[in-house]
Amino acid sequence: MHYRRCGTVRRLHLLHQRCAQQQAPSPVPGVQAPVLPFARMPGPRRIPLLGMLNDIMHLGKPAELHLRISKYHEQYGDLVRLQIGAQKAVFVRDPHLMRKTFQLEGAHPRHPLPESWTYFNKKYQYQRGLFFMDGKEWLQARQIFNKPMLKDFQWMEEPIRGTCEATVAHVRQRCATNATLDGLEAFLYKWSVEVVLSVMLGASFAKCQQSPDFRTLVERFSAVVYDIFRCSSELMNIPPALADRLNVQPWQQFEKVVPETIRLATAIIEHGMEHSRQDAPDGLLELMVQKLDKPVMMRIFIDFIIAAGDTTAFATIWALYLLACNQDMQRTVRAAVHESGGLECPAVKGVVRETLRLYPVAPFIGRFIEQDSSFGEYSLPKDTLVLLSLYSAGRDERFFADPEQFNPYRWQRGDVANRPASGNTPSASLPFAIGARSCIGQKIAQLQMHYLLSMVLNNFELTVGGDQQEQQQQQEETIKPILKMITVPNKPVKVCFRAIQTDRL
Numbered sequence: 001m002h003y004r005r006c007g008t009v010r011r012l013h014l015l016h017q018r019c020a021q022q023q024a025p026s027p028v029p030g031v032q033a034p035v036l037p038f039a040r041m042p043g044p045r046r047i048p049l050l051g052m053l054n055d056i057m058h059l060g061k062p063a064e065l066h067l068r069i070s071k072y073h074e075q076y077g078d079l080v081r082l083q084i085g086a087q088k089a090v091f092v093r094d095p096h097l098m099r100k101t102f103q104l105e106g107a108h109p110r111h112p113l114p115e116s117w118t119y120f121n122k123k124y125q126y127q128r129g130l131f132f133m134d135g136k137e138w139l140q141a142r143q144i145f146n147k148p149m150l151k152d153f154q155w156m157e158e159p160i161r162g163t164c165e166a167t168v169a170h171v172r173q174r175c176a177t178n179a180t181l182d183g184l185e186a187f188l189y190k191w192s193v194e195v196v197l198s199v200m201l202g203a204s205f206a207k208c209q210q211s212p213d214f215r216t217l218v219e220r221f222s223a224v225v226y227d228i229f230r231c232s233s234e235l236m237n238i239p240p241a242l243a244d245r246l247n248v249q250p251w252q253q254f255e256k257v258v259p260e261t262i263r264l265a266t267a268i269i270e271h272g273m274e275h276s277r278q279d280a281p282d283g284l285l286e287l288m289v290q291k292l293d294k295p296v297m298m299r300i301f302i303d304f305i306i307a308a309g310d311t312t313a314f315a316t317i318w319a320l321y322l323l324a325c326n327q328d329m330q331r332t333v334r335a336a337v338h339e340s341g342g343l344e345c346p347a348v349k350g351v352v353r354e355t356l357r358l359y360p361v362a363p364f365i366g367r368f369i370e371q372d373s374s375f376g377e378y379s380l381p382k383d384t385l386v387l388l389s390l391y392s393a394g395r396d397e398r399f400f401a402d403p404e405q406f407n408p409y410r411w412q413r414g415d416v417a418n419r420p421a422s423g424n425t426p427s428a429s430l431p432f433a434i435g436a437r438s439c440i441g442q443k444i445a446q447l448q449m450h451y452l453l454s455m456v457l458n459n460f461e462l463t464v465g466g467d468q469q470e471q472q473q474q475q476e477e478t479i480k481p482i483l484k485m486i487t488v489p490n491k492p493v494k495v496c497f498r499a500i501q502t503d504r505l
């Protein structure tokens with residue numbers, strides 16, 4: 001599938017780059033380039049009288065923020081200064097400065113939080129998990145999970161593989177009569193929730209799954225976690241205090257589903273603990289029970305599931321979509337999976353990296369800067385919010401050759417043919433962030449996506465949009481990424497899974 005940057009925009013971009021180069025202070029060997037004041041950083045002008053209203057208007061529809069920011073980068077360059085309400089903010093597209101952002105985050109990195117959640121947490125004095133913690137409390141909790149989840153994570157392979165096998169068997173059943181898997185989002189949500197539960201409970205998860213009560217709990221739990229995503233994304237369009245005051249429907253629903261999630265999560269944990277293998281505990285829950293009080297354990301557990309649900313489900317939808325739209329590449333990757341005989345061959349890893357480059361689930365990772373610093377040629381005041389423009393950087397031809405092309409092989413070392421003259425720049429795509437506060441679920445997400453995609457390629461041929469060629473073309477042409485907290489398709493993606501003869505999973 002090709003998306004091409006329009007010629008005029010590209011010309012404007014090159015023109016701007018040239019102007020920026022001309023304006024930049026000329027570097028004299030041995031002499032540090034002068035640091036320009038923050039106020040000189042380019043960006044759209046703020047009209048003082050309109051203040052906040054102007055900020056909101058020039059940012060446009062929240063669902064299209066990634067496009068608006070891309071336009072600003074075309075217009076102003078790799079750094080764009082913006083005032084968002086009272087907050088000084090900078091959008092950055094340059095890979096070197098994106099990495100530098102994580103060096104400026106300090107020992108207890110702070111990131112922006114979704115307003116609907118912070119409002120809700122405050123209203124109900126509700127304590128949350130890792131994503132919402134700060135300072136020492138965050139660091140203490142985080143240190144418990146770094147080693148088992150990011151460093152020595154091999155123990156997670158078995159439970160995750162088991163859950164993916166069960167999911168693919170389920171797809172086979174459901175697609176036996178109708179190749180289009182209806183309700184793909186909800187289906188993959190349940191899979192994400194089950195994967196995290198299998199990591200939490202270890203081998204006991206399969207045992208718990210034999211109980212119909214437990215299965216009903218998990219089913220219900222996945223549904224409410226999905227509801228949470230739906231309401232919070234609708235609440236993006238309205239300040240939460242106003243949503244609460246007007247008692248709008250998504251707010252009412254939000255207030256209903258959050259306590260329900262807690263109730264169900266408690267029931268699941270209690271069931272899991274009751275049935276866990278006391279002789280050989282092998283899940284994360286065991287470690288949490290040893291190291292954390294029950295209330296803290298609960299909130300971290302629930303937040304793992306909330307963080308896992310939408311991110312992995314939608315990243316996988318995008319991966320399936322890209323494979324389904326690119327038939328030749330799909331066949332090549334399938335052949336590579338067959339040849340490797342495993343579930344994590346470089347081609348499949350490339351599919352995941354490529355998917356997250358084109359559709360970064362979190363398109364604007366943010367960090368508040370800990371102290372006055374220099375940033376490129378500018379100074380950056382303490383507490384400035386730096387936002388990484390992952391969507392724009394991932395589609396920039398300076399960093400990726402033929403950037404709109406889905407090419408999982410560009411990530412393989414030594415693949416000279418697919419490298420741009422200036423080289424591929426992997427650090428222009430940081431979908432899980434880096435540094436002390438990067439995604440704690442990165443390995444879970446990667447393992448589960450590698451396994452599921454390999455199994456799917458072994459078992460099915462993927463197409464989009466239904467049986468008719470016309471329907472397929474329509475889906476390819478009209479599916480666009482929009483922001484609903486994370487990057488999602490603007491309408492449901494229809495993927496057809498046509499079973500192929502195989503003796504492997």
Ligand code: HEM
Nearest residue numbers: 111130131304307308311312315361362432433439441445
């Ligand atoms: C494709 C899937 C995923 C992507 C792209 C993703 C991306 C991210 C990113 C970019 C962050 C950093 C956000 C920031 O600092 O502002 C983050 C944080 C986090 N992620 Fe993920 N994530 C994914 C899956 C998961 C999964 C499966 C889990 C389950 C454990 C998870 C749990 C978390 C948690 C708890 C945090 C907060 C960490 C902290 O603040 O210390 N994520 N994720």
